[in-house]
Amino acid sequence: MALTQEAATQPVVEVRGLTVQLPKGGDRVNAIEDINFSIAPRETLCVVGESGSGKSVTAQAIMGLLPKKQLVVTAGEILLLGENLLTALPERLRALRGSRMGMIFQEPMTALNPVLTVGRQVEEVFATHSTLSPTDRARRVVDLLGSVKLADPERLVHVYPHQLSGGQRQRVMIAMALAMEPALLIADEPTTALDVTTQARILELINEIKISHNIGVLFITHDFGVVAEIADRVAVMQKGRIVEAGNAASVLGTPTHPYTRMLISSVPSMIPPDKRTNDAGAVVLRTRDLEMTYRGGGFFQRSREVHAVKKVSFSVQRGRTLGIVGESGSGKSTVARCIVRLINPTGGDIFIDDVEIAKLSPRRLHDYRRRIQIIFQDPYRSLNPRRRIGQSIVEGPLNYGISHDEAWRRAKDLLELVGLDPAVVDRYPHQFSGGQRQRVCIARALAMEPELLVADEAVSSLDVSVQAQVLDLLDDIRLRFNLALLFITHDLRVAAQVCDDIAVMHQGEIVETGPTADVFGNPQEAYTQALLAAAPGKEWRFGEGAITRRP
């Protein structure tokens, strides 16, 4: 696309004083308030903020996709190449959505139609927004899929979305967004659902097309690693307002607003700290050649086998934290569920005090369950919404014959210990925020006086500032009760900060294991090296309240 000098400097989008009202009874009056920014061609503006900060509402307002009647624009203007979108007619807006601005979403599976082939869906964009002949359209579809670095585009045209991986789907989404050569690409958390290695490649692709297609990118994310990797400029949002904006290097390196500083200092560093640890105590739990194989198929189907966990052996000691890191599908959560005996491993042994528990009957297992407790990823689903949190906490102790009064007294003590007011025992889970619920879950686990605490992605769904607090809490209780902690995560930054030892899992096997500093500082296996290299923002230094480019 040839551009005149003037067009090259004109911003692709300019947002001025944008205010969107929330329905009455919300936690604040406006979803977003007085939002101002502009994006030049070949520029990426990252909008960062925690959940509920209004960053997605901003994107929806630009696309004209705000839920009708619920969210209403009350002030401001959005200029796309000088044209005000808020006064545009619906037909014009629809035309602009395909041709001048494209959007990609967090979950590429739900954004694609599962019953149409990829080719049909991409072609539809051309059919709607252009007058190309069917043969030309087919040719353009193949070209386009090739341009987002999808291998073998001729074959992909005939493939259905479920036959693609998450990364491939996101590439198809990007291809669709680019089909009509838009001036603006809006990406709403496009890599959050992807593995780090896939994420790295998608970010690379967005950086490339930004230059090759001469487009401006509005990139919404909560991940400062991604920000460091991709942003030219950064806008930090808090409670519907932009609290700080500027060049990436200056916002990340010398944040001025206290909220930005707090956010940035909450981002864990990739460099393992010198931790206060208890002396390595006795081995609490060890596994030997743990295996989990799922067998599928029914009466009339061919049986299938999936080896989720293959010959996994490790041990956890009192007072220490073992991290299991890996991408989705690597089997790390399956290991956790085997150890807690939520599922029965199909092979290998799990020892507690030299007693093998992997094959114990439920009756005999009862005595050992108490000693291993688990904290789950999703704090919104791990507490029964119909039961008061106190009831959830005392459930376990009551199962083991603790008296009613004693159990409730302990529940109150534990709530205090995890940083909540003991008076909240009679509240229901929906009255708490995600971070508070995770504290309740920790209290429930501690009520069992366990020796080993398994944290299965326990902080992954929390905002970065809340995540930092919960991690501190976990570390605090590990030291206080001399617990062994098995910390399962996909987030290498978190693992670097929390774990004493690391086991890297890939396709059901532990590929590398060792002290955290060694694994992160000098990875031996090719997979570990690739995983670490893919971590977003690897060329930046995090911690000490600033994010600066490494020398």
Next chain:
Amino acid sequence: MIEISGSESSMPAGDARRNNAWVQLRRNPAAMAGAIILVIMAVTALFAPYLATDPTNMSPVDRLQPPSAQWWFGTDMYGRDIYSRTLHGSRISLAVGASVAILSIAIGLAIGLIAGYIRVLDAIILRFMDGLMAIPDILLAIALIALTGASLTTIIIAITIPEIPRVVRLVRGVVLSVREEPYVEAAISVGTRLPLILIRHVLPNTIAPLIVLATYNCASAIIIEAILSFLGAGVPPEIPSWGNVMAEGRIYFQRAPWIILFPGLYLALTVLAVNILGDGLRDTLDPRIAKRM
């Protein structure tokens, strides 16, 4: 110790979810109309002996009288009072409807919980239920009554059995989704035993959909009972039921349409009332489905 930051705001207090459902139901005029009709039906059925004459009392002089001040709904070919017979018939219909709803839910719930939680039995139970579902309800009921003889108890049993598979499938579906919930897994890991897990964590999730299903089962049981009685396979002819009355009136349909009309109206009204109440309950208890529809 760690402070809770301001960003972790807790949601507004209020744990009146069930209360809320009742308030919403009260705001649904159709559902309230259904509920009121059913209450009136139940009261008149209960006090039928005081509100009407003996339904079996014959008065050959007053054969086939049209509706009038003396005979509100007219009389049949033996001079029996259709008003009285209809009112007494509602006792049978409501008793059958309520018993079938309660029995089918209770039995289906028990089987569904077992099927959902004990994997080994799941396939066996479900295939059996599939087989049961493949047989038409009325055919199965007629066969059972033919085998055991007509009485109110056999009719209730005969109508209940075909209703069970639907309940089983519903309960099993809920159990299968709830058992994967982390809070159930958390309960397992704190050592809660299976019966308690089912009662405490799984059962409450099935209540809302089951209340809705119960209303549909009730409506369909009332219709099936009427059909069976109409076909002569239902309650014995000496007991007035809507189906019996209509069956007897069939031959006089052209001369005395009121014999069929009034029990038919009662039947339609009852089924309609149960169904709109069920719809209202579904809308308030399961807002997700309500939005989709």
